Amino acid sequence: MKYFFTFLLVIALIFDAYGQYSAIKGWVRSGGQPVPFASVYTQNGSSGASTNEHGYFVLKELNPGKQVVKAQAVGYVTAEKTFHLAAGDVVEAVFDLKEDVMGLEEIVISGARTEKRRIESVVAVNVLDKETFGLTQSSALLDGLNFQPGIRTEVDCQTCNYSQVRMNGLGGAYSQILINSRPVFSSLQGLYGLEQIPTSMVERVEIIRGGGSALYGSGAIAGVINIITRIPSKPAYEITMDHSIIDGVSSDNILNASASVINEEEDAGIAVFTSRRRRQAYDANGDGFTEMPRISSGSFGVNSFYAFNKRSKIDLNLFAASENRRGGDKLDEAPHLAEQSEDRVQDALTGGVYYSYEWGDGKDRISIYAAGQRTGRTHYTGIIPDIEYNPETGEPDSTAYISHFLRPPYGNTISKTFQAGFQLDHRLKRFIGGTNVLTYGAEYYYDYVDDKIEAYRYRINQANCSAGLFLQNEWQVSKTTLLAGARLTKHSGVDHLIASPRVAFLYKFNPELQFRASYAGGFRAPQAFDADLHIAFAGGGISLINLSPDLKEETSQSVSASVDYNHATMNYVYGFTIEGFATWLMDSFVLEEAGEDPDGNRILEKRNGGGSTVRGMTFEARANYNGLFQLQAGMTFQKSMYENPVAWSAEAPAEKKYLRTPDTYGFYTLSYLPPNGLTIAWSGVLTGRMLTPHFGGAPGVDGDRTVNTSVFWTSNVKAEYQFSPKKPEQDIRVFAGVRNLFNQYQNDFDTGKYRDSHYIYGPAAPRTIFFGITAGIL
Numbered sequence: 001m002k003y004f005f006t007f008l009l010v011i012a013l014i015f016d017a018y019g020q021y022s023a024i025k026g027w028v029r030s031g032g033q034p035v036p037f038a039s040v041y042t043q044n045g046s047s048g049a050s051t052n053e054h055g056y057f058v059l060k061e062l063n064p065g066k067q068v069v070k071a072q073a074v075g076y077v078t079a080e081k082t083f084h085l086a087a088g089d090v091v092e093a094v095f096d097l098k099e100d101v102m103g104l105e106e107i108v109i110s111g112a113r114t115e116k117r118r119i120e121s122v123v124a125v126n127v128l129d130k131e132t133f134g135l136t137q138s139s140a141l142l143d144g145l146n147f148q149p150g151i152r153t154e155v156d157c158q159t160c161n162y163s164q165v166r167m168n169g170l171g172g173a174y175s176q177i178l179i180n181s182r183p184v185f186s187s188l189q190g191l192y193g194l195e196q197i198p199t200s201m202v203e204r205v206e207i208i209r210g211g212g213s214a215l216y217g218s219g220a221i222a223g224v225i226n227i228i229t230r231i232p233s234k235p236a237y238e239i240t241m242d243h244s245i246i247d248g249v250s251s252d253n254i255l256n257a258s259a260s261v262i263n264e265e266e267d268a269g270i271a272v273f274t275s276r277r278r279r280q281a282y283d284a285n286g287d288g289f290t291e292m293p294r295i296s297s298g299s300f301g302v303n304s305f306y307a308f309n310k311r312s313k314i315d316l317n318l319f320a321a322s323e324n325r326r327g328g329d330k331l332d333e334a335p336h337l338a339e340q341s342e343d344r345v346q347d348a349l350t351g352g353v354y355y356s357y358e359w360g361d362g363k364d365r366i367s368i369y370a371a372g373q374r375t376g377r378t379h380y381t382g383i384i385p386d387i388e389y390n391p392e393t394g395e396p397d398s399t400a401y402i403s404h405f406l407r408p409p410y411g412n413t414i415s416k417t418f419q420a421g422f423q424l425d426h427r428l429k430r431f432i433g434g435t436n437v438l439t440y441g442a443e444y445y446y447d448y449v450d451d452k453i454e455a456y457r458y459r460i461n462q463a464n465c466s467a468g469l470f471l472q473n474e475w476q477v478s479k480t481t482l483l484a485g486a487r488l489t490k491h492s493g494v495d496h497l498i499a500s501p502r503v504a505f506l507y508k509f510n511p512e513l514q515f516r517a518s519y520a521g522g523f524r525a526p527q528a529f530d531a532d533l534h535i536a537f538a539g540g541g542i543s544l545i546n547l548s549p550d551l552k553e554e555t556s557q558s559v560s561a562s563v564d565y566n567h568a569t570m571n572y573v574y575g576f577t578i579e580g581f582a583t584w585l586m587d588s589f590v591l592e593e594a595g596e597d598p599d600g601n602r603i604l605e606k607r608n609g610g611g612s613t614v615r616g617m618t619f620e621a622r623a624n625y626n627g628l629f630q631l632q633a634g635m636t637f638q639k640s641m642y643e644n645p646v647a648w649s650a651e652a653p654a655e656k657k658y659l660r661t662p663d664t665y666g667f668y669t670l671s672y673l674p675p676n677g678l679t680i681a682w683s684g685v686l687t688g689r690m691l692t693p694h695f696g697g698a699p700g701v702d703g704d705r706t707v708n709t710s711v712f713w714t715s716n717v718k719a720e721y722q723f724s725p726k727k728p729e730q731d732i733r734v735f736a737g738v739r740n741l742f743n744q745y746q747n748d749f750d751t752g753k754y755r756d757s758h759y760i761y762g763p764a765a766p767r768t769i770f771f772g773i774t775a776g777i778l
Contacts, residue, residue: 022085025058026093027051028071035097038073043080044429064089071095077568099627122474122481122506123213124516124562124579128205132632135671135681137718137737137770139242139254139277141202141227142194146685149577149620149634150209150223152665153194158291158749158760159327160342162191162534167222168209168581169614169638169661173529176220179227180317182352182371183217187449188415189348189375190530196321196348198275200240200256201301203230209618210560210581211520214472214485214502215423215439218522221556221583229303229317232260232269238731238776244739246292247766250280267307275299281331284766287751289340292765293327315354322347329753335380336408340537340753348375363427367441370420377413381453381535381542383753411453413533418446434477439485443468451533456599458535458544460528466491472502481506493525494553517561524589526551532606537757538695543602545591552608558583566622574623581638582615590646602695604648611643612658628673635666635686648693649704657691659706660761664688677722681737687712687762694759698750712744712762731778736771743767 028038034055041048042059051057059069064087072078076097083091128148138144142163145153150168155161164172177185177194185193208224216224237259244252255276262269275298282292301319308314328341335343352371358364385400421443428436445466452459472485483504490497504518532545559582566575590609597603616638623631640661645654665688671681688711696703718737724730745766750756 021061022064022087022089022091023058023060023062024067024069024083024091024093026095027055028057028073028095028097029055030076030097030099035073035076038071040069040071040095043068043070069093071097073097119514122483122504122516123208123518124564126207128207130199130204132669133199135669135718136683136716137735137739138199139256140195141197141199141205144199145194147667147669147683148207150618150636151207152687154660155760155764156531157534157536157757159293159340159537159757160325160344161293161327163195164190164530165194165225166661168583169616169640169658170222170583173524173531174222175225176217177225177227179319179350180229180352180354181226182369182419183445184350184352184371184373184417184419186373186375186415186417186447187528187530188377188413188533189373191534192323192325192346193348196297196299196323197227198256198273198299200238200258200275201229201273201319203228210518211502211522211558213483213504214470214487214500217445217468218487218489218498218500219524221522221524221558229301230258230260230271230273231303232262232271232305234260234262236260236776236778238774238778240772240774242770242772244768244770246282246768250282250292252279253277268305270302270304273301281327284745285749285751288329289753289755290327291749293325293342294331295323295325297321297323311359312357318351320349336382336405340383341380343380344377345379346375346377348373365425367423372418373416375415378410379413380408380410382409383537383541407455409453409455411451413449413451416448420444431475432477434475437474439472441470449528449533456542456601460533462527464492464525464527479508491525493527498523512565512567514564516564518559520558522556522558524554526553537755538602538697541601543604543695544597545604545606546594548605548607551606552587554589554608555586556583572623572625576622577620579618581618582613585612588612588642590642592647593650609642609644609646612641614638614640630671630673631668633666633668637664639663649695651696651704652693652706655691655706659691659693662688662690679720681718682716684713684715690761692759692761695756697754698756699752699754701750709761714744714763715741717741731774731776733774739768739770740766
């Protein structure tokens with residue numbers, strides 16, 4: 001049948017030769033091998049085609065004259081040829097693609113929610129891919145994010161190990177976390193969710209530092225983390241078993257599996273992925289209380305698509321995660337029988353549907369989408385009170401002690417999010433000397449959380465909804481691209497409309513050197529975010545976060561500018577990026593001590609604290625030599641300061657400097673990739689000094705104080721051997737290595753049940769040995 005269609009195609013070309021149109025036919029190859037499903041198209045967009053399984057293509061009905069033709073495929077550098085066609089010409093061409101070892105030609109969507117080559121995106125987009133996950137042995141997404149410029153992850157509780165991601169010196173609540181471009185990551189999921197996402201379900205993570213695009217919410221002040229789940233593109237499967245030994249005493253076992261299928265017509269496919277984790281608790285100082293909790297978790301997900309025709313397609317995705325997390329002491333007994341304990345049983349279900357339709361020869365496209373998440377949690381956060389004695393009579397008072405067992409502090413949480421909207425894109429191939437894409441649309445977002453512990457008379461019950469209209473225009477002419485837009489938002493927590501302008505600029509001096517700049521306005525509504533839902537221990541009691549009754553929205557202005565340089569020759573590729581950034585916050589949110597509740601628990605109140613400023617520079621370097629050695633590294637230097645000192649404690653001096661925010665942080669990955677199947681990878685993460693609050697009450701800690709922490713530089717090494725390296729589609733690999741080789745880990749944890757659970761900083765785990773195996777067909 002395929003020979004019959006080839007015959008018809010040749011006949012058609014012969015007849016075309018007698019007309020006014022011309023044609024180009026040929027092959028796309030790499031290293032002498034065909035590249036199937038590559039895109040071949042004219043630069044002016046008049047004609048395009050895909051190569052077949054033999055790498056063959058035909059471009060028909062081309063106008064005579066100069067034609068610039070490009071060949072592009074995932075994983076390869078785009079090739080370009082220029083032809084001068086006469087009427088009726090049928091020209092033969094061969095495109096030889098080079099492998100894109102640095103990922104500069106990757107197709108990304110996060111800049112403006114439209115597919116674009118990474119180096120052509122007016123908004124700078126960094127990509128965290130499966131290769132980096134593998135080189136750094138990152139089984140969960142949280143681990144891999146450390147190896148991106150301008151980003152650092154941290155653990156903020158030694159009892160439950162809740163975590164957050166900081167971008168450009170700002171806390172986790174300033175970043176918008178998306179799953180398949182939708183902000184369904186709830187405030188509750190922000191506490192543990194990134195640790196629950198296995199890398200087996202992730203195709204790639206696209207990261208935008210700063211604002212830049214009006215298509216994302218106004219809360220994307222620090223940036224956007226867009227998690228793209230694995231897309232079914234061909235029949236494949238992969239299973240990975242990873243066993244780790246933490247400090248020689250605690251084990252961590254992870255099983256990840258994924259599979260995908262696609263039909264012969266390539267108009268429907270499905271990918272499934274699952275993960276199972278069992279981690280033992282770890283006690284760093286031998287006091288009987290954990291610094292790393294016990295974790296038992298599992299997840300399952302589905303990502304699928306169906307193309308009705310070449311113009312319309314629907315995508316469906318579903319992800320379910322379940323986790324039990326227990327920290328403190330007496331882990332084998334009921335939580336309320338432990339001296340100090342946190343216990344979390346959490347189930348989350350996330351899903352979304354996305355429909356797109358194109359018309360007008362691809363010039364117009366509409367996208368309609370809806371996504372949501374529901375998270376349910378039962379939890380315990382408590383400490384057994386001591387029996388107090390009357391100093392005058394010596395008689396015991398066991399009221400609080402007995403009350404604890406009669407009414408232990410168990411709680412329940414329900415969290416729901418929902419988003420729906422549409423986006424219209426209209427492309428103009430000729431617009432004031434260039435091309436233009438006009439994008440507009442509307443979105444609705446709903447977020448509900450009900451978190452309560454009756455024993456503490458504690459409850460956060462809030463429902464927030466926002467409706468937004470956005471308009472954005474991308475104009476490209478010659479070497480310049482200008483992206484300008486605005487978002488108009490009505491939030492239920494704010495009594496007026498808020499406009500958030502966004503502008504980005506790209507100038508390409510030449511194919512190797514680019515300059516980008518951006519400006520973004522944004523705001524955060526007066527509501528409880530991730531960290532506000534966490535209850536901490538301190539000095540034998542708990543500390544709660546309340547919202548001030550006078551709390552109003554926090555607004556922001558952000559700017560950034562960067563220079564991006566990349567140079568490639570036959571044997572090596574190298575490049576660097578230098579970026580400067582600054583964010584000004586007005587009426588910034590701060591946490592200050594506000595006394596105690598009737599039960600003697602410490603209250604921290606979120607208030608508006610005047611202005612604050614974050615400014616700094618990020619340096620990124622990358623290099624690849626002959627496919628054998630590859631280096632990626634990044635370093636950030638920054639300052640984060642409040643205009644007015646923040647009184648985080650009534651005992652300790654107020655601080656202008658942001659707490660838990662180092663001035664210096666960075667990463668590196670260096671890999672040796674010989675063709676014999678052996679891979680050796682070195683990697684590391686730098687965490688500079690930072691001010692960390694330390695509440696008193698534990699043995700040897702008489703009062704509240706601010707601690708200037710040490711510098712940490714973790715070093716990791718991994719060796720991997722792939723059997724049958726000449727058949728990369730047959731994936732059988734064994735690996736082993738050490739994380740935190742030199743055991744850079746905090747050594748001054750509090751002891752006993754009176755410890756401050758928030759007093760944790762530096763690397764998330766001590767020296768850890770790991771080994772495992774991966775098998776599959778890619």
